[in-house]
Structure formats: structure tokens, C-alpha cells
Amino acid sequence: MARAVIDPVTRIEGHLRVECEVTDGVVKDAWVSGTLYRGMETVMLDRQPEDAFYVTQRICGVCPISHSHASSMSTEAALGIEIPNNARLIRNLLEAAQFLHSHILWFYTLAALDFVSPINALSANIADTYALAQAAGTRVADFGAIAKRLTAFAENGQLSFLGGHYWDHPGYVLPPELDLIATAHYLEALEMQAVANEVVAVIGGKFPHPMTSVPGGTAFVPTEQKLDDILFRFTRLKDFIDTALIPDTLAIAPFILETTTYGGGCGNFLSWGVFDSADRDPYNRFLPRGFVTGGLTAEEVGPDDVTEYVEHSWYDSASGLNPAKGETSVNFDEYNVDNKYSYGKAARCKEKPAEVGPLARMVAAYVYEAGGKTLVEDTSVRTPKALIDLTLEALGVAGKPEVLVSLLGRIAARNLEAAYVVDLALMWVNELVGAIKGGDSSYFKARESFDGQGAGLWEAPRGSVGHWIDIKNNKIQGYQVVAPTTWDIAPRDAAGVAGPMEQALIGAPVFDVERPLEMLRIAHSFDP
Amino acid sequence: MAHEGHNALHDLLTVRGVTRRDFLKYCGSIAAALGMSETMAPQIAAALEGAPKLMPTLWLNGGSCTGCTESIAQVDSPDVATIVLDYLSTNYFETIMAAAGEQAEKQIEETIAEGGYIVIYEGSVMTGQDGNTLLVAGKKGTEILSEAARGAAAVIAVGSCAVDGGWVYGYPNPAEATGVQAWLNHEGITTPVVNLPTCPVNPEWIVAMVVQLLLVADRDVAAFVEKTEWVTRSYTDRKYGAVDLLMPKGIFGQSIHDNCPRRGHFENGEFVTEFGSKEEAMGYCLYKVGCKGPQTFTNCPVVRWNRRTSWCVEAGSPCIGCGGLNWVDNNSPFFHRLADMQMGDALGNVQPGSVGAVVGGVAAAALVAHGLGMKAAGRVGDGPPMEEMKKYDRKRLAKKGGDK
Numbered sequence: 001m002a003r004a005v006i007d008p009v010t011r012i013e014g015h016l017r018v019e020c021e022v023t024d025g026v027v028k029d030a031w032v033s034g035t036l037y038r039g040m041e042t043v044m045l046d047r048q049p050e051d052a053f054y055v056t057q058r059i060c061g062v063c064p065i066s067h068s069h070a071s072s073m074s075t076e077a078a079l080g081i082e083i084p085n086n087a088r089l090i091r092n093l094l095e096a097a098q099f100l101h102s103h104i105l106w107f108y109t110l111a112a113l114d115f116v117s118p119i120n121a122l123s124a125n126i127a128d129t130y131a132l133a134q135a136a137g138t139r140v141a142d143f144g145a146i147a148k149r150l151t152a153f154a155e156n157g158q159l160s161f162l163g164g165h166y167w168d169h170p171g172y173v174l175p176p177e178l179d180l181i182a183t184a185h186y187l188e189a190l191e192m193q194a195v196a197n198e199v200v201a202v203i204g205g206k207f208p209h210p211m212t213s214v215p216g217g218t219a220f221v222p223t224e225q226k227l228d229d230i231l232f233r234f235t236r237l238k239d240f241i242d243t244a245l246i247p248d249t250l251a252i253a254p255f256i257l258e259t260t261t262y263g264g265g266c267g268n269f270l271s272w273g274v275f276d277s278a279d280r281d282p283y284n285r286f287l288p289r290g291f292v293t294g295g296l297t298a299e300e301v302g303p304d305d306v307t308e309y310v311e312h313s314w315y316d317s318a319s320g321l322n323p324a325k326g327e328t329s330v331n332f333d334e335y336n337v338d339n340k341y342s343y344g345k346a347a348r349c350k351e352k353p354a355e356v357g358p359l360a361r362m363v364a365a366y367v368y369e370a371g372g373k374t375l376v377e378d379t380s381v382r383t384p385k386a387l388i389d390l391t392l393e394a395l396g397v398a399g400k401p402e403v404l405v406s407l408l409g410r411i412a413a414r415n416l417e418a419a420y421v422v423d424l425a426l427m428w429v430n431e432l433v434g435a436i437k438g439g440d441s442s443y444f445k446a447r448e449s450f451d452g453q454g455a456g457l458w459e460a461p462r463g464s465v466g467h468w469i470d471i472k473n474n475k476i477q478g479y480q481v482v483a484p485t486t487w488d489i490a491p492r493d494a495a496g497v498a499g500p501m502e503q504a505l506i507g508a509p510v511f512d513v514e515r516p517l518e519m520l521r522i523a524h525s526f527d528p
Numbered sequence: 529m530a531h532e533g534h535n536a537l538h539d540l541l542t543v544r545g546v547t548r549r550d551f552l553k554y555c556g557s558i559a560a561a562l563g564m565s566e567t568m569a570p571q572i573a574a575a576l577e578g579a580p581k582l583m584p585t586l587w588l589n590g591g592s593c594t595g596c597t598e599s600i601a602q603v604d605s606p607d608v609a610t611i612v613l614d615y616l617s618t619n620y621f622e623t624i625m626a627a628a629g630e631q632a633e634k635q636i637e638e639t640i641a642e643g644g645y646i647v648i649y650e651g652s653v654m655t656g657q658d659g660n661t662l663l664v665a666g667k668k669g670t671e672i673l674s675e676a677a678r679g680a681a682a683v684i685a686v687g688s689c690a691v692d693g694g695w696v697y698g699y700p701n702p703a704e705a706t707g708v709q710a711w712l713n714h715e716g717i718t719t720p721v722v723n724l725p726t727c728p729v730n731p732e733w734i735v736a737m738v739v740q741l742l743l744v745a746d747r748d749v750a751a752f753v754e755k756t757e758w759v760t761r762s763y764t765d766r767k768y769g770a771v772d773l774l775m776p777k778g779i780f781g782q783s784i785h786d787n788c789p790r791r792g793h794f795e796n797g798e799f800v801t802e803f804g805s806k807e808e809a810m811g812y813c814l815y816k817v818g819c820k821g822p823q824t825f826t827n828c829p830v831v832r833w834n835r836r837t838s839w840c841v842e843a844g845s846p847c848i849g850c851g852g853l854n855w856v857d858n859n860s861p862f863f864h865r866l867a868d869m870q871m872g873d874a875l876g877n878v879q880p881g882s883v884g885a886v887v888g889g890v891a892a893a894a895l896v897a898h899g900l901g902m903k904a905a906g907r908v909g910d911g912p913p914m915e916e917m918k919k920y921d922r923k924r925l926a927k928k929g930g931d932k
Contacts, residue, residue, distance in 0.1 A: 006629040007665045010622045013594040015664060035663040036654070038591050039702030043695065048861040054848055055856055058695050061595020061728060087804070105601070113626045158582050158617040164635045165626035194602050198837045204845075206833035207602065208595035208728050211845030219803040219844035229837075314657075330702065332657035335666070343661075443804025520628055 001028075004513040006520060007035075011110040012528045013062040016489065018501075018519055019337065022510045027519070030498065030505035031337040032489045034344035037314070041328045044479035049075040049471055050215055052479060056467065059483060061208045062105075065098040065200065066274075066460030067467070067481070068213050074469040075215040075447075077454025084442040085278065087217030089432040092275050092286075093230060094203045094213060096425035100237050101196035101207070102461035103358070103418040106527045107245060108189035111411065112182055114521045115252060119167040121179035122150055129177040138247035139240075141184040150183065166515040173255050182252070185244045192240045199233045202226050217444035222432070231429045238422045241415075249415045250394050253408060257395070263407025263522045265504030266353045268293045269360035270301065270487065272466065274459030275424060286375060286424055287384075287417075287459065290364040291349060298367045301349060303455035303466065306482060309346040309493040312339070319494060323468040324453065326480035346493040347486045355500040356463025356487040357526060358414040359404065362388065366401060381423040387416040407504075410525040450474040460484045462527040488526045501526055557732075558739050572739060582617035583742050584645035586636060586676050589622050590669050591662050591696050591705055592651025595728035596687040597623045602834050603731045615742055619645075633665050636672075640679050646741065647680040648734070649673065652689040652696040653711040655767070656704035673708070674715050681749045683708060683721045684737055686729040688850055691773060692763060694727060698856035701766065710768040720753055723761075723773040725780070725826075727850035732831045733779050740776075757781075759825075763853045773853075779831075784821035784847055787829040790814065800844075808844050818863040820849030 004027075007017035017033040040059050044052050056071045057064035069091060076083060083091075129143045153159070174182070197207035203220050204210020212220040222230075273282040273289030282289040283300070290298030291305075308326060310319045317327035333340045348354070365384035369375060375383050388401060391412055397403045404413060451474075456467045463484030470478035490499030498506065501523065510516050555569040589597070618625070619639045625632060639645050654662035654669050662669030677683050685708040688694035696705035709721045724733045745752035757777040764770050785791065793799070794813040801807065801816050813819070824847055832839045840847055849859040 008622055008628065008632060010625050010628040010632050013623070015589070015662065017663075036591055037656070037661045037703055038652070038654075038696045038705070039656075040695075042700065042702040043698040043856070048863075050863050051856075051860045054862055055695050055698070055860075058593050058595065058727060061593035061598045064593075064595065084804075109601075109624060156582070158584075160582065160617040160619065161621050161625045163619060163625075163627065164631045165628075166631065167626075190601065194604075194835065197602055198834050201834035201837035201839075201843075203843060205838055205840035205843035208593075208598045209850075210843070211840045211848070212843050214803055214845070217804055219808065221804055221809045221844060223809075330657060330661070332660040335663070441806075441809075444802060446802060515631075516629075 002513045004510055004516040004519060006516060006523070009520065009523050009528070011113065011524060013060060014485070014528070016523065016528055018505070018523050020505055020510065020516070020519055022513050022516075025509055025511065027505050027508045027510060030502040031341055032344075032491065032499060032501045032505075032523075033335065033342040034485075034489055035342075037330050037332075037343040039328070039330065041326075041479050041481060044476050047476050048474055049078070049469060049476060052467075052469065052476060053214055054211070056479075056481065057209055059481060060460070062102060063098060063460035063462060063465075063484070064208045065094055065204070065210060065213070066458055066465050067483075068210070069095060070456040070458040070465045070467040070481075071469075072213055072215040073456030073458060074454045074467040075456075075471070077456060078452035078469050078471050079215075079447045079449045079454070080452065081216055081445050081447055082280065083217040084440075084445060086432065086435055086440055086443050088276050088278070088280075089428050089435065090203060090218045090220060090222070090443070091213050092428050093425060093432070094200060094210065095275065096234075096421050096428070097196045097199035097203075099421045099461045100241075100418055100425075101193045101200070102527070103414050104189050104196065104237075104240070104245065105193040106461075107249075107411075107415055108182075108186045109193075110527070111521075111524045112186060113165070114517065114524055115172070115256060116174060116182040116186070117167050117172045117179050118150060118162060118183045118186070119154065120172060120174070120176050121183045122147070122154060122176070124176040124180035129180050132175075132177045132251075133181050136181075136247050136251040137243075138181060138251060139185070139243040141188065143180055143184060146184045146187065147180060166517070169515050169517050170511060171517040174252065178251060178255075182248060185248055188240070188244065192237060195233050195236055199230050202229050214444070216446060217442075219444065221443055222436070227429065227433055231426070234422060234425045234429060238426065241418050241422050245415050246419055249412055250391070253395055253412065256408060259407040259411075259521070260397075260403050260409065261406065262508045262518075263410065263504050263525060264405040265355055266500045267405060268349070268352045268354045268500075269363045270349050270354035270356050270464050271361045271364040272301075272457035272459055272464045274361070275421075282457070287361045287365055288368055288373075288375070289457075290368065291354070292360075292363050292367055293352065296367050296370055298364050299350075303457060303468070305350045306466065307348050307351065308482065308486075309348065311346070311494045312491040313342050313345050314340050315345065323466065323480035323482055324455065324470070324478075326468065326478070328480070342489070342491040344486055344489050344491055346490040346499060347482050348490075348493055349487075353490060353493070353497060353500050353503065354464075354487055355526075356459075356484050357410070358417040358461070359410045360463065361459060362413040362417055363404065376424065376427075378427050381427060382419055384416070384420055387419055388413075391416060407508075407522055407525050414527070463487055485526075485528045489528055501528070558736050572744065582615055583747060584639050584642065585616040585618045585621075585648060586639055586645060586680075587618055587621040587648045587650065588673060588676060590649060590651030590673065590690065591654040591703065592687075592689060594623055594650075596650040596690075597621075599687075599728040600731045600734060603735065604835050616738065629665075636676065640676060643679055645680055647673075647676050647683045648686055649677075649683055649690045649708050650686050650729075652693045652703075652705035653708060654696075654703055654705055655711070656702065661703045670711065673711065674717060677708075677712055677717050677719050680719050681747070682741065682752070683712070683719055684734065685709065685721055685723045686734060688725045688727040688855060691723045691725040692765070692771070692853050695856045697854060704767065706765055706768055707771065707773075709773055710765045710771045713771060714768050720749060721774065723775045725775070725851050725853070726828070727855070730826075730828070730831060730833060733776075736779070737776065761853060779827050780825050780851070782825065782827060784824045784826060784828055784841075784851075787827065788821055788841060789829060790841060803844065814841060814844075814846040817846050818848075818861070819846035820852070820859050820862075821847040824849040824851050826851035
């Protein structure tokens with residue numbers, strides 16, 4: 001028996017510690033700890049609801065748009081505002097840009113280095129690299145120049161951000177040519193995630209922390225030029241997703257198929273739903289709302305189904321509260337896995353731990369589609385079920401969607417979701433152009449009320465995000481946020497049930513407790 | 529070409545297909561960001577091309593949202609900006625580094641032991657719960673900062689959180705956040721701190737500072753401080769008292785209002801009064817919906833954001849003044865314009881430009897210079913009809929039942 005610890009878990013947003021008890025090379029128990037407390041919910045008190053839109057998105061510099069949308073939606077729910085249709089489309093486009101930015105950045109910059117070794121890429125044969133890229137249907141780059149640059153980097157003796165890592169770990173199994181392709185795309189992905197954020201800048205002024213999805217609609221009024229700028233960039237992103245992100249995923253997967261055998265986790269999947277349709281019904285969102293706890297059915301779920309426990313978290317506020325009545329009173333105690341060990345609260349849905357994120361959304365969408373629901377009328381859009389079925393077939397496991405509930409499944413789901421979202425984005429640009437041509441010039445609805453309570457339930461790239469607001473006389477009396485990562489990195493609850501990431505770690509193999517690569521991969525797969 | 533084939537930069541430029549013309553153009557934009565004449569571009573280019581080895585850098589994340597890291601990832605790539613950043617050897621950078629856990633922590637220890645490095649600090653300094661509100665590898669975040677800063681050649685505090693605690697410092701500051709300079713003062717650490725506020729930081733400013741420190745000043749911190757023009761902003765931290773912040777004048781010496789492309793509409797009295805309206809479509813001034821441009825001192829309208837794609841005001845949002853100090857408390861409610869702060873009544877009938885200077889805490893000399901600048905641009909005159917606006921505000925507030 002040994003303890004394997006990763007602290008800090010790098011290549012994430014925020015501060016995270018993962019500790020596992022490992023016996024005979026297998027994780028027997030796991031504790032995941034959020035090690036930063038900032039207190040946004042308390043800072044928001046006594047301010048005006050619009051201020052929450054601007055400030056609360058600063059919880060997360062990777063998914064500020066999703067937080068800002070959840071915040072504005074909570075205010076709109078509280079004050080009874082339905083935003084204009086043009087604002088709905090503009091918010092969908094902004095959110096889509098956020099998803100594409102985040103998913104591309106996650107796969108190449110944050111997660112890939114758990115599988116791809118740029119050091120191993122140094123021994124790639126350049127001709128073979130071109131041949132492999134062609135065979136895999138993935139895009140080519142100037143592989144020779146990139147190899148030369150990598151070599152210069154390595155020979156300089158300063159490995160910079162690649163330094164100190166265990167590149168000789170036997171878990172790095174890709175052929176050097178594939179490592180070189182992925183490294184080339186790592187560099188290109190830096191460009192593409194920035195292109196996605198240029199869309200954010202066009203609509204919202206800047207990324208991170210865009211400025212225009214104010215409660216009531218949007219402050220952005222598109223011009224023909226701006227719409228063209230947006231369309232051009234989504235077209236570039238679609239090209240990259242189709243010729244790099246998806247083929248790279250399929251090229252790497254066969255080498256790491258053993259990752260379909262672990263890392264699955266709690267098996268309960270929550271999606272609040274994201275990307276509003278014209279009728280604003282959360283069950284008709286393009287990625288619909290649902291709670292899947294096994295089998296091919298999705299339950300209805302809403303804000304009242306959430307509870308947060310603090311028995312194992314560094315708070316002395318009451319435990320088991322719904323966020324509408326939530327409290328946040330921080331009280332650090334020592335780090336003790338048998339008692340309190342995290343600033344994360346244990347969020348539970350219908351009293352169960354719930355995984356959130358692309359896998360959860362794609363599972364929910366798959367279940368709905370399998371039940372005969374049409375997610376999108378436009379047949380040029382590749383839907384979640386079609387994308388998943390094609391992938392299962394490519395990996396030789398056709399008809400076995402349960403394979404998705406694994407480490408590899410969580411990785412693949414994120415990249416497949418990007419393919420669906422970019423198709424939707426192109427569709428919405430055209431829809432917006434049509435609406436404007438048709439004379440619709442409404443973008444914002446001023447509020448008429450100054451009191452109310454509401455919840456904004458939405459999805460960030462990394463999972464379900466909820467903001468709860470209580471407004472009296474135009475002042476915020478109560479504000480609670482259940483962020484995506486709160487769900488996934490949840491510690492144990494009152495009953496001692498482990499959180500989703502903890503459950504995903506339990507049962508995973510660990511080849512070397514001093515260099516726990518498998519644990520790092522599982523933590524990253526949640527994009528915490 | 530004098531530098532042909534003989535240095536790392538030339539190779540990098542060639543590999544990435546950047547022409548010399550593009551390169552000089554970029555050096556010109558760096559010069560502009562530093563407040564120098566664009567005719568300095570050749571000197572900057574020469575300094576860049578003569579650069580020696582990589583400068584060891586520790587990028588530390590305090591109580592951050594990682595937004596400043598995200599922001600730096602938005603520079604042009606592959607382009608000259610990333611090449612400039614290639615001059616840094618980022619030995620520790622939690623968000624992008626391959627290593628994790630123990631292996632990552634070793635990178636910090638080794639870099640500190642070797643010395644001659646800079647620290648880039650992102651996020652608030654977390655002092656709450658006796659420093660336990662941020663733990664990394666079981667260590668308090670405050671201890672990590674102190675250890676790294678003590679031996680550093682310089683610290684660059686990026687983003688509002690690192691500068692003065694940012695939104696985390698917002699009342700009642702439950703996590704007892706503070707800024708890097710305030711914390712280092714408290715610890716008696718005298719390493720120079722360069723402050724780059726806004727939320728997040730604009731990556732072009734980091735590039736400009738890196739160029740200035742590594743290349744124009746040849747990594748000599750004393751020369752860097754001497755060769756850069758600074759403004760000093762002062763504020764009082766509720767826990768740590770008076771703090772003076774050093775900021776590069778080229779970036780933080782002019783108000784947003786002065787450089788705003790919508791400024792002409794302000795002069796003409798053409799305002800947006802509701803979001804997403806006809807007036808917005810015509811690009812009118814956002815002052816009446818709360819724009820904090822007059823009191824906020826950054827060159828956002830010039831440098832813009834996300835590879836010069838746009839910026840807040842261009843997209844239709846009022847500036848919320850995230851480049852100011854304690855911006856969440858001082859500038860909210862964000863939709864209420866400056867007149868609501870009663871600054872005009874307290875100081876007599878002053879124009880937004882000079883109110884901005886006072887709120888921004890700029891020294892009196894800067895205020896004079898600013899006023900002269902306004903005059904030279906022919907912008908002072910009688911100014912816009914402030915009293916009418918205040919009347920309008922009062923009426924609007926009474927009608928909508930809102931309060932401050």
C-alpha cells in the first residue's frame with residue numbers, strides 16, 4: 001500500500017490536489033481537494049444584479065462566458081425578462097466560440113502532453129511522418145521545420161515548460177511520427193484557440209471576460225462586416241476540427257485503448273442544457289437538459305434538485321442546503337482526508353454525485369436521440385449520436401456506447417462535441433443574418449422589476465454551471481454559484497460517498513506511484 | 529542584412545515565415561506600447577536580434593481565475609509576439625507545464641537556487657485563514673510568493689488581482705486578498721515590481737515589458753527602471769496601508785476617454801441610452817450607460833484586444849474601469865455614470881477628464897500635463913453640458929426606482 005499524490009495538478013484552471021491510496025498497482029481510494037478559496041458569492045452581496053454579470057464571470061478565466069450567461073439568466077429569471085431572439089442567437093454564437101476555444105485548448109495544450117511526448121518526437125522520421133499524416137487523414141504541416149525547432153529547443157538545454165516531466169514513463173506509447181504530428185498540431189492549436197477568441201472579441205470586446213451579454217439581451221449590435229468576420233472564423237475552426245482534432249483523436253485512440261477499461265466514475269450524468277432554441281425550453285436546447293443515471297433514459301431535473309454538503313469541506317455553514325438558500329462561511333481546518341480536505345463543496349443532484357461536462361452532455365443527447373428526438377432540423381449538422389456511432393465504428397466497438405463511460409470516452413466526447421458545436425455555429429450565423437435581413441432589430445429588453453429570485457442553469461465547456469440570485473429593491477441579497485468543477489471535484493458528502501473524479505480514480509491502474517501518470521490523465525479528462 | 533543566419537531570432541523568424549518587414553512593423557507596435565516613438569523600431573529590432581539565452585521565468589498563479597494566462601495565450605501565433613515570449617524559459621507555469629506535483633515543484637526550487645530569474649505573478653495574494661486560502665503542494669501561496677520574489681531580478685504583477693487584489697479584494701474581501709506590492713512591502717522585500725492592471729492583463733503589455741527588460745535594458749533591472757518612463761499610482765489597502773505602484777507610462781499614462789474612437793460623439797452630445805439600440809448601431813458615446821473611460825488610464829483603444837480584433841467599447845459595452853484601482857468597489861454600479869458618484873459636486877464643476885485623473889490617483893503634475901494635452905487637442909473648451917446630464921440622471925433614477 002502506498003500513497004500517490006499530485007499537488008499541484010498542473011495544466012488546469014485553478015488549484016487542485018489529488019491523493020490516492022494505491023495497492024498492488026491499483027487505486028483503492030482517492031481524495032480530490034480544491035485548494036483555493038476566493039469568496040465570490042460573498043463579494044456579490046449588496047451590489048446590483050448587472051454588476052454580477054460583469055464580476056461573477058471572473059470566477060473562471062477559461063469559461064467566463066458561460067458564467068456570465070448563467071449570471072444574466074439568473075437575473076432574467078428573477079425579473080421575468082425573455083431576451084430577444086437576436087440576442088439568443090448572439091449569445092449562442094458567443095458560447096459556441098467559448099466551447100471551441102476551450103475544447104481545442106484542452107485537447108492539445110492541457111491534456112495531450114499526458115499521451116504525446118514532444119521529446120520522443122525528436123526521433124521521428126520526417127518522410128514517415130508525412131505518410132502517417134496522410135494515412136490518418138490529418139493535416140500536414142512543415143514537419144521538418146518543426147522538428148528542427150524542437151531540436152534547437154532541446155539542445156539549448158533549457159526545456160522551459162517541458163522541463164522536469166517524466167517523458168521516459170512507459171505510458172508514452174505513441175510512435176515518434178505521431179508525436180511529431182500531434183506536436184505540430186499543438187502549435188497550430190495555439191493559433192486556432194486564439195481564432196475562436198477573436199469571435200469572442202468581435203461580439204464581446206475581448207477574451208477573457210467579454211462584456212456584452214448583459215441582463216436583458218446583448219449590448220452588441222452586429223454589422224455586416226462583423227458578421228462576416230464571425231463567419232470566416234467559424235469556417236476556419238470547422239476546417240481545423242475536421243482535419244486535425246477529430247482525425248488526431250482517432251489516430252491516437254488505438255494506441256491507448258486500455259483507457260476504455262477504467263476512469264469511468266460514478267455513471268450519473270447531469271446536463272443543464274446549453275444553446276437555446278427559439279422556444280427557450282431547456283429540454284429543447286441543442287444540447288438538452290437531462291439527468292442520466294443508467295440505461296437509455298433521461299430524467300427531468302431542475303434547480304431544486306441540487307444540494308451542497310460541507311461535512312468534508314472547509315466551511316462551517318450548514319450542510320445539505322439548496323443553493324437558493326445557500327451559505328458560504330469559510331473556516332479552514334487542517335488537510336485531513338478522514339475529516340475536512342477541500343474548499344470544494346460536495347454538490348449532489350437528487351442526492352447523487354453527478355459527472356458534468358461533454359461526456360455528460362453527449363450521453364444525454366445520445367439518449368434523447370436514441371429515443372427518437374430530433375435535436376436539430378438542419379441535416380447538414382452532424383448530431384451527437386451520428387458522431388458517437390461513427391467513432392465507435394472506427395474503433396471497432398460499433399453498437400457499444402457504454403464504452404464511452406471511460407477515460408478515453410471522456411476525451412473523445414469532448415472532441416466530438418466540438419464538431420457538433422461548430423456546425424451549429426455556422427447554422428446560427430446564417431439564421432442571424434436572415435433575421436436581420438428580415439428586419440428584426442431587437443437586441444435588448446430593459447427590465448421593469450427590481451425584486452425577485454431566480455436561477456440561471458447553463459453549461460460551460462467543462463460542465464453544468466448554475467447561478468442563483470435573490471434580488472430585493474435592486475440589491476443582491478443572496479448569490480450562490482455551483483460551478484462545473486464543483487460537481488466533478490466534489491469531495492465526499494454527508495454519507496461518505498466519493499465525488500465523480502474520486503470515483504473515476506478508484507480502480508485505475510498506477511504503474512509507478514512516484515510518477516502517477518494515469519492519475520494525471522484521469523484528472524485532466526474532466527478539464528477541471 | 530546584418531544579422532543574417534547568426535542568431536536564434538533569425539532562425540525562429542525564418543522557420544515561422546515571418547518577414548523582416550513584418551518584424552520591423554511589430555517592433556514599431558512594441559515601441560508604441562512603451563510610449564516611445566515608432567522610429568525606435570530599428571533599435572528594438574537590433575536589441576531583439578542580439579539577445580543571448582533565454583531568461584528563466586517563474587509564472588506563479590495566486591488566487592487567480594487563470595484569465596491572465598488565457599490572455600497571454602491570445603497573442604499572435606506563430607508571430608513575432610510569441611518569438612519574443614520564446615526568450616523566456618518558463619521553468620514554472622502551472623497552466624501549461626508538462627510536469628505536475630513533485631516534479632513541478634522541483635522546477636521552482638532549481639530556478640530560485642540558480643538566481644537571475646523574473647517572476648510573473650497572476651492572481652490575488654491570498655492572506656485569509658492565516659494564509660491557508662491558497663495552498664500549493666501543502667505550502668501557503670504567500671510563502672511561495674515571498675520566496676520567489678526575494679531572489680528575483682524583478683516581479684511583474686499581471687492583471688488587477690496581482691496589482692491590488694482585484695475583484696477578490698472587493699468588499700468585504702472574505703478571503704483577505706491583497707496585491708503583490710502590498711504583500712512585498714509587508715514582508716520587507718524590495719525587489720522592483722512592475723504593475724500591469726486590467727482584468728485580465730492585455731498580453732501586448734507583457735510583451736512590451738519583456739522586450740524592455742530583456743532586450744532594451746539587456747536584463748539589467750536598474751537600467752530597465754531607468755530607461756522606462758513610469759507613473760506612480762497610490763492607494764490604501766484596507767489591511768496593509770498605503771501602497772505606491774509603479775506602472776509604465778506609455779501604457780497607463782492616458783485615459784481611455786482621450787483615445788476613444790467614440791469621443792467625437794461625446795463632444796457632440798450623442799449618447800447611447802439603451803443597449804442594443806439605434807444609437808449603439810451608430811456608435812454613439814456610452815457615457816450615459818456608465819462608461820468609465822474618462823477615469824480609467826490605459827491605452828486599450830490603441831492596443832485593443834485579442835490580436836487587435838476589438839475592445840470593450842467597440843463591442844458596445846461601457847468601460848467598467850478594470851484598469852483602475854480597487855475597480856469593483858470604486859466603479860460599481862457599472863451602469864451608473866460618473867456623475868452619480870457626486871465627484872462633480874465635491875470638486876466643483878469639473879469635466880470628466882480631470883475627474884478621471886483625480887479618481888485614478890495620478891500625481892498633480894500628470895493632471896496638468898493631461899489638461900494641457902486636452903487643450904492641445906482642442907478638446908476642452910466649455911466641455912459637454914454636464915449639468916444637463918446630471919439632471920437627466922436624476923430623473924432617470926427617480927423614474928426607475930433604482931439607487932446607488
